[in-house]
Amino acid sequence: MKLDPERYAKMTREALPHSPVLKDCLWAFFVGGTICLLGEILRQSWMLLYDKELAGALTSISLIFLSALVTLPGWYQKLGAKVGAGTLVPITGFANSVVSAAIEFKAEGWVTGVGARIFIIAGPVIAYGTLASWVWGIVYWIMGKL
Amino acid sequence: MTVRNGDTVIFHTPPIIHTWASAGGKKESEGPLADAFDLLFPDTSCGTSKWEQAESILQQKCVEHCLKKASLDPDQIDLAFGGDLQAQCTASNYTMRAVGAPYAGLYGACSTMAEGLCLAACFAAAGYGKQVLAFTSSHFCAAERQFRTPLDYGGKRPPTAQWTATAAGACLLSPGGKGVAVHSVTFGRVQDYDVHDINNMGAAMMPAAVSTLMHHFDDTGTVPADYDAVFTGDLGQVGSGLLHRQMLAEGYDLANHRDCGCLLYDVGNQHVQAGGSGAGCSAAVLCTHVLPRLADGRWKRVLFLSTGALMSQTTYLQGESIPGIAHAVELRAQEG
Amino acid sequence: MQYIWAFVVGGAICVIGQLLIDYTALTPARILTGYVVTGVVLSAVGLYDPLAEFAGAGASVPLLGFGHLLAQGVVSAVDEIGLPGIFTGGLTAAAGGIAASLVFGVLAALVGKSHDQS
Numbered sequence: 001m002k003l004d005p006e007r008y009a010k011m012t013r014e015a016l017p018h019s020p021v022l023k024d025c026l027w028a029f030f031v032g033g034t035i036c037l038l039g040e041i042l043r044q045s046w047m048l049l050y051d052k053e054l055a056g057a058l059t060s061i062s063l064i065f066l067s068a069l070v071t072l073p074g075w076y077q078k079l080g081a082k083v084g085a086g087t088l089v090p091i092t093g094f095a096n097s098v099v100s101a102a103i104e105f106k107a108e109g110w111v112t113g114v115g116a117r118i119f120i121i122a123g124p125v126i127a128y129g130t131l132a133s134w135v136w137g138i139v140y141w142i143m144g145k146l
Numbered sequence: 147m148t149v150r151n152g153d154t155v156i157f158h159t160p161p162i163i164h165t166w167a168s169a170g171g172k173k174e175s176e177g178p179l180a181d182a183f184d185l186l187f188p189d190t191s192c193g194t195s196k197w198e199q200a201e202s203i204l205q206q207k208c209v210e211h212c213l214k215k216a217s218l219d220p221d222q223i224d225l226a227f228g229g230d231l232q233a234q235c236t237a238s239n240y241t242m243r244a245v246g247a248p249y250a251g252l253y254g255a256c257s258t259m260a261e262g263l264c265l266a267a268c269f270a271a272a273g274y275g276k277q278v279l280a281f282t283s284s285h286f287c288a289a290e291r292q293f294r295t296p297l298d299y300g301g302k303r304p305p306t307a308q309w310t311a312t313a314a315g316a317c318l319l320s321p322g323g324k325g326v327a328v329h330s331v332t333f334g335r336v337q338d339y340d341v342h343d344i345n346n347m348g349a350a351m352m353p354a355a356v357s358t359l360m361h362h363f364d365d366t367g368t369v370p371a372d373y374d375a376v377f378t379g380d381l382g383q384v385g386s387g388l389l390h391r392q393m394l395a396e397g398y399d400l401a402n403h404r405d406c407g408c409l410l411y412d413v414g415n416q417h418v419q420a421g422g423s424g425a426g427c428s429a430a431v432l433c434t435h436v437l438p439r440l441a442d443g444r445w446k447r448v449l450f451l452s453t454g455a456l457m458s459q460t461t462y463l464q465g466e467s468i469p470g471i472a473h474a475v476e477l478r479a480q481e482g
Numbered sequence: 483m484q485y486i487w488a489f490v491v492g493g494a495i496c497v498i499g500q501l502l503i504d505y506t507a508l509t510p511a512r513i514l515t516g517y518v519v520t521g522v523v524l525s526a527v528g529l530y531d532p533l534a535e536f537a538g539a540g541a542s543v544p545l546l547g548f549g550h551l552l553a554q555g556v557v558s559a560v561d562e563i564g565l566p567g568i569f570t571g572g573l574t575a576a577a578g579g580i581a582a583s584l585v586f587g588v589l590a591a592l593v594g595k596s597h598d599q600s
Contacts, residue, residue: 068590
């Protein structure tokens with residue numbers, strides 16, 4: 001065959017269909033922005049009742065609850081298939097990854113399925129976020145000693 | 147005498163595919179081949195709560211329908227060759243638990259239909275069995291939860307991705323009789339051109355298709371124009387484009403090429419990105435589109451390839467490239 | 483005005499993610515992990531807090547904000563209890579989001595079933 005991996009890599013790169021970047025970005029901007037706007041409305045409402053820190057936590061929890069509600073009938077998937085990063089990057093996307101895994105792996109049991117695999121997508125986010133914060137904690141602690 | 151020429155077995159007395167059946171899911175029932183399916187399951191759960199089980203039921207109904215069309219009992223099957231995409235081929239294992247005939251499980255990923263046909267044809271031609279079954283299936287949901295993400299996870303597919311068909315196909319072969327003749331079969335060699343993108347399977351499998359096509363043309367002394375059509379399994383739009391370019395570079399004009407992944411769905415309108423894939427894709431196109439046209443004489447001679455990507459989730463995550471394979475079956479209408 | 487900035491900043495952060503998806507070979511899982519770690523870093527160098535003040539939920543709702551939350555948690559815990567705070571601070575601050583996802587996930591699994599996408 002008149003083909004080698006290097007030439008083929010070039011050939012496949014050239015044959016890649018282009019993503020409609022502008023359209024993708026508009027979807028991401030408007031849907032992502034809307035979710036954040038909803039978050040801001042919730043935050044301002046919670047701030048009427050509680051201090052800023054607690055209101056922030058309650059905002060996250062409310063959005064996670066709404067995401068679970070929308071995931072349940074399969075709507076978050078339908079939206080995400082269109083929107084891409086707009087539904088992926090907000091905390092509702094994080095919640096969707098946890099909720100969808102829980103629903104999906106129920107078939108393999110509550111402990112070995114749901115329990116073991118609920119964070120199969122969100123796990124790396126929690127793991128590396130916590131690790132990074134630990135590293136920052138050490139740096140911050142040393143900075144305080146200097 | 148049956149001869150072995152290169153990688154190709156050319157049958158002296160071609161075995162006959164005398165009966166076939168197909169089953170499809172919801173998206174398939176909305177596609178261009180919908181009317182040609184024997185069985186359609188708009189509810190792809192097939193009445194169960196587990197997707198793996200749903201695939202097995204889809205497959206089992208397809209096999210049973212094929213036996214019914216041939217007026218055969220499961221006991222009359224001398225050997226069944228079958229496989230699917232689930233780990234350890236469980237859909238087929240559970241189908242054959244219910245059917246009960248002698249069974250050899252295959253794993254050829256999306257090439258399983260052609261692989262099974264090649265083996266069944268050899269087996270029947272050699273006289274080792276009077277009724278030999280080849281079947282396969284895939285199920286979008288079973289594949290998605292095994293290879294990608296939970297079904298309710300909201301993710302966007304890249305435009306090179308392919309849609310796993312929810313479909314099954316089954317063929318019954320005999321040493322003689324009426325139907326579509328298998329004149330020769332070419333077993334493929336594994337080809338790996340260092341493609342790592344799991345969302346571009348068409349590109350990963352394309353070199354395997356080229357390799358098998360060239361072996362087949364060499365071994366049989368034919369050119370693409372000798373066939374009414376040359377089918378590839380599921381390269382999709384991206385892989386098909388690459389195939390045309392590469393075959394042209396090798397000196398073959400594939401003007402009469404069609405890809406099962408682009409036939410099963412209306413690629414522009416059914417949101418399947420680059421086209422269909424999955425073992426059931428080429429099986430369904432074979433049983434709904436190819437065999438009927440050979441049976442009624444609209445076509446005389448067809449070359450049918452199924453292509454498979456042979457990685458696993460584990461080797462992929464370990465950074466291995468994706469090896470591909472393709473097997474070819476030369477089908478002819480019976481004369482007279 | 484706060485609402486407009488939440489919309490614009492939140493949307494813009496999502497657009498960056500979309501550009502990464504379209505122009506790089508990064509998988510969504512890697513992009514999200516990158517977002518959280520970047521959030522920790524931006525918070526550590528003092529850039530994220532002003533953005534959060536300015537854009538509110540536009541900065542806290544995207545996953546960058548999750549990283550910011552972890553980093554802030556570590557800072558206040560170290561301020562309060564010293565070195566052990568590097569272990570307790572991050573997850574304490576993030577506990578609400580993680581536990582809420584877990585609880586609503588399991589509740590959803592109790593009543594829901596997975597859907598074919600076709």
